[in-house]
Amino acid sequence: MTTTAPPVTPVRRRVAVAGVRHAAGRVLAVLARSAAVFAPVFLVATFVTFALRSLSGLSPARVQLGEEATPEAIERVEAQWGLDRPFLTQYGDWFTSVLHGDLGTSWVNGADISTLIGLGLGVSLSVATFALIIGVFAGFLLGTVAALRRTTVIDRTITGFVTVISVMPAFVVGIVLVSVLAVGLGLFPSAGYVPAEQGAGAWLAHITLPALALSFDVVADVARQLRSSLVGAYQENYVTGAVVRGLSPRRIFFTHVLRNALGPTLATLGQKFPALVGASVVTEWIFGLQGFGRFANDSAQAGDVPAVQGVLVVSIALVVSFNLVVNLVLAHVTPASRRGV
Amino acid sequence: MSPLSPDTLTPRPERPRPERARPETARPTDDGGSPEAAPVLALHDVRVTDRAGDREIVHGVTFTLTPGKAVGIVGESGSGKTLTCRAVLGILPPHFEVSGGRVDLMGEDTATKTPRQWTDLRGSTIGAVFQDPASYLNPAITVGAQIAEVLRVKRGLSRRAARRRAVELLAAVRLRDPGRVHGQYVHELSGGMLQRVLIAAAVAVEPRALIADEATTALDVTVQAEILDLLADLRERTGLALVVVSHDLAVVAHLCDEVLVMRRGEVVEQGETRSVLHHPRHPYTRLLVAEHEQYGLDRFRHPSGGVMTTPAVKAAREAEPGAVLEVTGLDVHHGRGRARRRVLRDVTLGIAPGEIVGLIGETGSGKSTLARAVLGLVPPSAGSIRVAGEDVGAYGPRQWRALRRRGVIQYVFQDPLRSLDPDLTIEDSLVEPLLIQGVRRKEAAPRVRSFLDRVRLTPDLLERLPAELSGGQRQRVAVARALVTGPRLVVLDEPVSALDSANRVQVLEILKELRASGVALLLISHDLGSVAGTADRVAVLHRGELVETGAARDIVNHPVHPYTRLLLGSAPTLRGRPAGRAEREALRALPAD
Numbered sequence: 001m002t003t004t005a006p007p008v009t010p011v012r013r014r015v016a017v018a019g020v021r022h023a024a025g026r027v028l029a030v031l032a033r034s035a036a037v038f039a040p041v042f043l044v045a046t047f048v049t050f051a052l053r054s055l056s057g058l059s060p061a062r063v064q065l066g067e068e069a070t071p072e073a074i075e076r077v078e079a080q081w082g083l084d085r086p087f088l089t090q091y092g093d094w095f096t097s098v099l100h101g102d103l104g105t106s107w108v109n110g111a112d113i114s115t116l117i118g119l120g121l122g123v124s125l126s127v128a129t130f131a132l133i134i135g136v137f138a139g140f141l142l143g144t145v146a147a148l149r150r151t152t153v154i155d156r157t158i159t160g161f162v163t164v165i166s167v168m169p170a171f172v173v174g175i176v177l178v179s180v181l182a183v184g185l186g187l188f189p190s191a192g193y194v195p196a197e198q199g200a201g202a203w204l205a206h207i208t209l210p211a212l213a214l215s216f217d218v219v220a221d222v223a224r225q226l227r228s229s230l231v232g233a234y235q236e237n238y239v240t241g242a243v244v245r246g247l248s249p250r251r252i253f254f255t256h257v258l259r260n261a262l263g264p265t266l267a268t269l270g271q272k273f274p275a276l277v278g279a280s281v282v283t284e285w286i287f288g289l290q291g292f293g294r295f296a297n298d299s300a301q302a303g304d305v306p307a308v309q310g311v312l313v314v315s316i317a318l319v320v321s322f323n324l325v326v327n328l329v330l331a332h333v334t335p336a337s338r339r340g341v
Numbered sequence: 342m343s344p345l346s347p348d349t350l351t352p353r354p355e356r357p358r359p360e361r362a363r364p365e366t367a368r369p370t371d372d373g374g375s376p377e378a379a380p381v382l383a384l385h386d387v388r389v390t391d392r393a394g395d396r397e398i399v400h401g402v403t404f405t406l407t408p409g410k411a412v413g414i415v416g417e418s419g420s421g422k423t424l425t426c427r428a429v430l431g432i433l434p435p436h437f438e439v440s441g442g443r444v445d446l447m448g449e450d451t452a453t454k455t456p457r458q459w460t461d462l463r464g465s466t467i468g469a470v471f472q473d474p475a476s477y478l479n480p481a482i483t484v485g486a487q488i489a490e491v492l493r494v495k496r497g498l499s500r501r502a503a504r505r506r507a508v509e510l511l512a513a514v515r516l517r518d519p520g521r522v523h524g525q526y527v528h529e530l531s532g533g534m535l536q537r538v539l540i541a542a543a544v545a546v547e548p549r550a551l552i553a554d555e556a557t558t559a560l561d562v563t564v565q566a567e568i569l570d571l572l573a574d575l576r577e578r579t580g581l582a583l584v585v586v587s588h589d590l591a592v593v594a595h596l597c598d599e600v601l602v603m604r605r606g607e608v609v610e611q612g613e614t615r616s617v618l619h620h621p622r623h624p625y626t627r628l629l630v631a632e633h634e635q636y637g638l639d640r641f642r643h644p645s646g647g648v649m650t651t652p653a654v655k656a657a658r659e660a661e662p663g664a665v666l667e668v669t670g671l672d673v674h675h676g677r678g679r680a681r682r683r684v685l686r687d688v689t690l691g692i693a694p695g696e697i698v699g700l701i702g703e704t705g706s707g708k709s710t711l712a713r714a715v716l717g718l719v720p721p722s723a724g725s726i727r728v729a730g731e732d733v734g735a736y737g738p739r740q741w742r743a744l745r746r747r748g749v750i751q752y753v754f755q756d757p758l759r760s761l762d763p764d765l766t767i768e769d770s771l772v773e774p775l776l777i778q779g780v781r782r783k784e785a786a787p788r789v790r791s792f793l794d795r796v797r798l799t800p801d802l803l804e805r806l807p808a809e810l811s812g813g814q815r816q817r818v819a820v821a822r823a824l825v826t827g828p829r830l831v832v833l834d835e836p837v838s839a840l841d842s843a844n845r846v847q848v849l850e851i852l853k854e855l856r857a858s859g860v861a862l863l864l865i866s867h868d869l870g871s872v873a874g875t876a877d878r879v880a881v882l883h884r885g886e887l888v889e890t891g892a893a894r895d896i897v898n899h900p901v902h903p904y905t906r907l908l909l910g911s912a913p914t915l916r917g918r919p920a921g922r923a924e925r926e927a928l929r930a931l932p933a934d
Binding site: 236237238240241242243244245246247248249251255256259260333 | 430432456457460461462463464465468469471473476477478479480481482490491494495539542543545546
């Protein structure tokens with residue numbers, strides 16, 4: 001061990017440079033690792049998605065010509081759609097156009113699927129994002145208060161409330177919300193959607209109830225997870241360490257406890273997003289929204305395979321990118337996940 | 342405040358402290374505080390009670406700490422030493438409270454302090470460091486940021502100034518490359534480095550007193566010595582008053598002016614360090630001293646020191662000439678491809694029947710790998726291993742299975758609780774190795790009973806579960822289980838590290854007696870001091886190589902290799918350290934090449 005220390009200035013410069021390089025490298029490393037995981041996931045998922053057509057035996061000819069079609073007519077239509085070519089060639093072509101943002105055309109009405117999905121996605125993302133925001137805010141508030149007042153009446157009340165709302169399905173909540181807040185009290189419109197360009201107030205009014213209905217599950221999961229990780233973090237020695245160094249309770253909560261408790265909660269949130277997309281199918285029916293979920297449902301009923309494939313590809317992309325964001329945030333708050341596998 | 346060079350902390354006299362009321366106490370004298378200096382910390386008959394069970398746990402602790410002085414508290418786990426520290430820091434666990442006496446910090450009764458006042462006091466008046474430093478730092482933030490945080494909050498420094506001062510502090514606790522350490526996370530640093538970081542954070546705002554609660558426990562001996570040197574250095578340079586808490590009397594001995602020996606919440610002995618060491622009055626203190634004098638390095642300071650070869654042992658050795666274990670030119674590699682690296686290099690070691698060989702090495706030296714190679718758990722890449730004449734180094738899995746069933750080699754783990762099946766009674770655990778050999782249960786049971794006596798356990802323990810036994814009893818059960826098959830070689834990995842003094846002495850004594858049965862023992866430890874007094878011969882492993890092998894007495898009295906000298910110079914003993922701080926530092930530079 002040397003006792004002679006280097007002069008101060010070079011040390012400082014090295015610290016600063018290393019710090020910047022460290023941070024940038026970290027983000028890049030997380031991105032690279034996530035890409036390495038997500039690229040194969042995306043490939044396999046799209047392949048399975050595309051194989052659905054062959055497996056289902058559905059054909060555009062049946063959709064367009066009906067049950068009475070002659071075999072010649074069917075062959076003609078299938079050739080027109082390029083379905084007589086080898087499977088892998090079809091997949092290759094389809095995958096290339098997907099990468100260019102082209103999801104093909106509908107078997108039912110020949111419309112461009114990307115455009116159709118785009119229309120529905122605006123509605124669904126508005127609702128889902130709002131639901132997430134409500135879920136995160138209310139969940140954090142409830143979870144934090146319960147953890148800070150742990151084992152008191154307040155904690156028990158919150159835990160009880162959270163358990164109750166976690167077992168209520170979104171469609172039940174939706175129906176109750178519509179009948180009480182929309183039909184009974186007339187506070188919100190009961191159904192329909194107004195794009196944000198036509199007035200933020202109207203837009204918010206229309207998405208509030210569906211978002212609320214969807215958010216209950218998120219609130220419950222975030223609150224429970226956050227409460228238990230906060231309680232766990234408070235029992236860690238580094239909290240004692242911070243107390244002994246003379247830091248205030250508020251500071252200990254924000255810089256030490258919360259930071260470490262955030263990891264599991266964010267991971268929960270990452271898992272919640274696909275569920276939100278799934279649950280939107282039901283809520284969009286209740287609230288009369290022409291959203292992404294509704295579109296998926298209609299396409300599946302009509303046997304419109306390219307549309308369903310498009311829905312799946314977009315869902316995969318959504319879930320994957322949302323998880324990428326979660327991973328980036330996770331990598332920033334928790335050092336353990338940065339260590340690699 | 343003048344700009345500081347990175348390797349110094351502000352000497353106390355340079356900094357006028359407004360909170361100090363009496364001017365005559367403002368300047369500690371050069372010898373580290375004059376007797377009439379106002380006490381930093383004073384405990385008067387402090388009692389701690391567990392309100393949940395309505396039991397008093399600490400039955401009155403009294404001591405006074407003046408600037409530049411050090412008080413040591415010695416006791417095993419459960420003696421109340423940690424609760425006493427926590428009472429001083431105002432961080433008793435829920436439902437524990439100070440039920441009697443008073444704690445004065447800087448002359449003020451802490452019982453009257455509000456939580457906000459406590460927050461102000463901690464860090465700036467009194468700080469603390471603990472065992473397992475990794476757990477006391479936030480894993481999500483760089484260690485430097487955690488030091489800077491204290492400076493910003495308590496000193497109001499700007500972000501930039503706090504960072505600069507944090508790097509200076511890291512240099513002051515003698516961390517190499519402090520700028521780099523500043524930006525690192527807990528998982529990137531070793532235990533010794535983390536303890537330095539924790540000390541830097543604790544002294545960042547220059548408190549008057551520092552509590553070091555088992556701060557060097559579980560660290561390598563050489564690292565422990567470095568941390569103790571650092572504490573002594575801080576005390577000398579800045580007049581920092583220390584409360585040093587340890588289960589090891591020797592750790593406290595060389596650092597403290599006054600010692601309190603605690604047992605079961607009671608201070609059984611208290612006094613000036615030298616008089617406690619030389620004239621221990623309480624039986625428990627005598628035990629602590631005896632542990633070092635009879636089983637540690639201090640044994641060799643007596644002219645007749647060392648392990649006696651009794652006639653029985655001599656007879657056992659003569660009955661079976663030739664080595665039980667013969668390791669020759671052993672190389673072991675870990676990993677494959679580019680990650681492949683040599684863990685052991687050309688190790689040659691033999692153990693005779695009835696001989697105890699102590700294998701000493703620090704974390705990462707390869708001592709566990711050597712044990713695993715002897716047990717057939719890692720394949721050697723070169724060299725041979727012979728056990729009782731069989732060339733086991735060349736054995737395949739099937740031959741190993743047969744060898745293990747015969748129970749020729751046995752192993753005793755460090756942690757006795759985790760090495761015993763919690764659902765089996767002690768009898769079931771002890772009988773198991775015999776049942777594997779095909780001995781019928783009816784015949785096995787009486788054989789097991791005869792071994793109980795040799796490890797000084799009573800037959801009534803047989804029906805109990807491991808959780809119902811004390812740590813020392815469990816380890817003796819583990820030793821008995823290793824012996825029931827009549828092994829030729831027993832490998833013991835840190836067998837006494839997890840035990841308190843009384844049990845430690847008992848287990849070491851049992852091991853010594855075992856030699857008469859002709860069994861060869863390989864005793865692995867990171868601490869030369871803890872096994873030297875029990876071993877016939879000592880082998881020192883450093884970075885995968887045996888750097889020195891010889892009779893325990895010769896190694897302790899005439900170490901040759903610099904690393905062995907450093908180990909000996911670092912091992913805490915009651916008679917003062919054999920090596921001075923400067924000498925240790927010179928030695929540290931040597932084995933690093």
